[in-house]
Amino acid sequence: MKIPRLLWTPAHPESSRLSHYVSWLAETSGLHFTDYADLWRWSTDETEAFWESLVRYFDIRFHSPYTSVLTGVMPRAHWFSGGTLNYAEQVFRNETDAWPALLFCSENQPLTEISWSELRAQTARFAAWLKEQGVGPGDRVAAYLPTVPEATAALLATLSVGAIWSSTSPDFGVGAAADRFAQIEPKVLLGIGTYRYGGKLFDKTEAVLALAEALPGLPAVVWVQQPGKAPGVYWESIQQSPEPELAFTPVEFNHPIWILYSSGTTGLPKPIVHSHGGVLLEHLKYLVLHNDVRPGERFFWYTTTGWMMWNFLNASLLAGATAVLYDGSPGYPGLDFLWQLAQDARIAHFGTSAPFIGSCLKAGLTLPFDLPHLRTIGSTGSPLSAEGFDWVYAHVKPDVWLSSMSGGTDICTAWVGANPWRPVYEGEIQCRCLGCAMDSFDEDGHPLVDEVGEMVVTQPMPSMPVFFWNDPDFQRYTESYFETYPGVWRHGDWLKITKRDTLVILGRSDATLNRQGVRIGTAEIYRATDTFPEIRDSLIVHLEETDYMPLFVVLQEGIELSPALDQRIRQAIRQACSPRHVPDRILAVPDIPYTLSGKKLEKPVKQLLQGKPLEKVMNPGSVRNPGAMEWFNHHKNRLSDHGSDS
Known part of the structure; x- marks a missing residue:
């Protein structure tokens, strides 16, 4: 089989965070790896040793020690039993005056900085307000918000008190938002008064009021950036109170952190519950070891609060990066706007979707921007075509590291994606991620190489859902992932693993x-x-x-x-x-x-x-x-x- 065109080769793989981790393994555990395939094999064969090594490498702060790394099997695997921690606490361990926590711009607001101290203050005030309302561990906080800094502060405040976050963007209809939130019965709903998209102003006041009516027994509505008068509490008034100390409620490693949802195009969306510790470990693993995100770098992903990539974007704070937020259309006033943002915000890691790159390609877009800070481009959402790879290297930056990645709402991360040790080939994904025991199976459950089969995962990972909401017997969970191959996660994508250990995803297997x-x-x-x-x-x-x-x-x-x-x-x-x-x-x-x-x-x-x-x-x-x-x-x-x- 002809090898696809080589597009990029890492210039200094030895200086990557992945190399630092491997050196640390050698020094602390006597484990030596010079080849990614061997490192990946160890991470999937010695599952417990690998994930526990990340706890030590990233110095995860446990309030109560865990008694075991892994008990049980999929779909009821239980990680780090007895250990208590808090995701938001790990975020604020990176607080610094050396660079901002957030950069934000919208269609009608220029690029602004939000310092770590300001983010802490907003988070602390909202967390204190939540506690005053009786919101604590296990309670749900729902948000009907665009990608604004207040949403990030509200997320971190919710996690800090041990409550469970759930969000959708205001482009969701009231019915679709209610289909999601009514299942989880939130104690608080955050809503937006107006937002802009594609140059148009949308008034969402009535939509928020209708959504609140559709959530029986909802105690409180908090309005963010609400210009008029509406019943409820105003974010601005909460933020005028004296700044309290930001405290963090320790919760069990497997305690729910947020609820994401399946698309819901053909029925009620599945409420997918993730855990504090599971996504904490997974996000640090992918962002630091695979994406090579460094402290102080600017990390951007075009997303809405209704997509798991918004959670992933905010997770860049765990790596000490500055999260770059944008509220608006990716194509307004033109397809070059986000690339202009990459220049103006000095973005090091630029994330987008394969359809956006495809649109730039179709439009024949050429970019006159200077992008010296841009190190990586991430693409997800659907398979990126070979032509999309070629457009990036021809028209964005010839030495950028382009990473096509795939994962999803089910795990709130990537199964497969970036690798700072490996080259980029046209139309291919670089690697199976560490700790992800992925194969391509035929109909009888036999692994395939260089042939198309079902994407499966044969070992548990901490960021697999802990359960679905309102699914106490795990029936919906089991039907969703484990019916085809008992005890093996079937993801629903067609996958080819090449002899060079690169990957090609060929669409949904149900299509x-x-x-x-x-x-x-x-x-x-x-x-x-x-x-x-x-x-x-x-x-x-x-x-x-x-x-x-x-x-x-x-x-x-x-x-x-x-x-x-x-x-x-x-x-x-x-x-x-x-x-x-x-x-x-x-x-x-x-x-x-x-x-x-x-x-x-x-x-x-x-x-x-x-x-x-x-x-x-x-x-x-x-x-x-x-x-x-x-x-x-x-x-x-x-x-x-x-x-x-x-």
């Missing part, structure tokens, strides 16, 4: 294109369509019962789906994938539906074309552009017709 026994992921089709400048976006589904596979394309303005273009698309797919995966029809559509976290609604479109009613396949409040699904629904008879487009 497989299986024709005549040949299975490929939808991402392979998109890699072919992404090479066409005429195509802005695409989506493909396979209706197995009739063996019908239509491809839907969104064309650039002024472009028509001519017979010549249709033929060129078919030929590209034939060459890049296989003759069996050439679509039966190619249809031009006005838009492709996406979840609020940026994932294509392949399965709901498929179910719609199979005859299921729209209300059964999609919750409009969880979809970024529900009008796109309405269009598919209106035209579904034509779209599912095997005949001509006429």
Whole structure:
């Protein structure tokens, strides 16, 4: 098999934080590793030794000592029993006057700094207010907020008192937000009065009031940046009180820290509960050892509070970095705005989504910015195409370290991603992360190499969910991850592990294109369509019962789906994938539906074309552009017709 093009090689791997950790292992434990494959193998074979080494390496502060590292098996693995700690306390151990804690800008507010002392003061005041309301360990605090500094302070305050955080962004509809928060019965709801997106001002006052009404027994609403008058408590008034001491309530290692949610496109979102200690260890591991984040560096990820990457962005504070927050559209006033922010904020680690890079590529964007501080670019959300890799190196920075990573809400981190010791190859992910015993399985549960199989994890990790909310018998949890391979986590992605130990993710396995026994992921089709400048976006589904596979394309303005273009698309797919995966029809559509976290609604479109009613396949409040699904629904008879487009 031809090796993809080499794009980047680490210049000084010996100076990485990963190398420092390996040297520390040699000095303190007599363990010697010169090769990442050996280090990874030890981390997954000697699971307890590896995770306990991170406790010592990062000097995790336990208030009560743990009595064992790991007991039980998935899905009821129990980590560091008896040990008590606090995630927020570990964050504030990095407090310094040498650099700010946060940088923030929005569509109508220039870049501003929030010092560590100011972040501490805001956190302490809100934590004291929470305690006055009787909020303590195990209580829930919900936030309907954009990516503003107040959200970060509220998160840290919630964690400091041992309460459980949960958030969605104000672009969620009231129904979608209520579907999430009503399941967890919060004691406090934080809401925003207005926010800007794409140059437009949105008043969310009525939405917040309606959401509060949908949460029976909600004791308190706290308004953040509310310009008018509304019933409730105001963040500003809380912050005018004298600054109290910031105290940290020790909680058990496995105590819930926050509740994240599945997309909820086809039913009630699953409330996924993570633990204080689990994500603390995992975030330090990935950000420091894999992403090589250093104290004082600026770390940015474009995200909303409804996506787990917001939690991950704030976790950069654990590494002593400055978290860079942006509230607004990634494409306003133009696609170059975030790259301008990278220059102005002197960002060292720039995080985005594969679709954003794809949009820059499609737009032919060239960047006139000077980015001397930029060391790494992270991409997630969906597989990054080879062309996306190429665009970054051609148009952003030729010596940047581009890391495609994949993980998700289920673990609030990456399973696979960055490696400061390894090169970057076009279209490939660098490595399986330390402590992640990942394989690619065939249908019988046998590991595959250089073949596409189901992504699985065979050993427990601390950041796996401790449980789902309102799932006391672990039924939903087990059905979600462990039904296919008992005792083995099935993640739901198609994965190929190459002979060089790099990885390629090929889309969701529940959206497989299986024709005549040949299975490929939808991402392979998109890699072919992404090479066409005429195509802005695409989506493909396979209706197995009739063996019908239509491809839907969104064309650039002024472009028509001519017979010549249709033929060129078919030929590209034939060459890049296989003759069996050439679509039966190619249809031009006005838009492709996406979840609020940026994932294509392949399965709901498929179910719609199979005859299921729209209300059964999609919750409009969880979809970024529900009008796109309405269009598919209106035209579904034509779209599912095997005949001509006429």
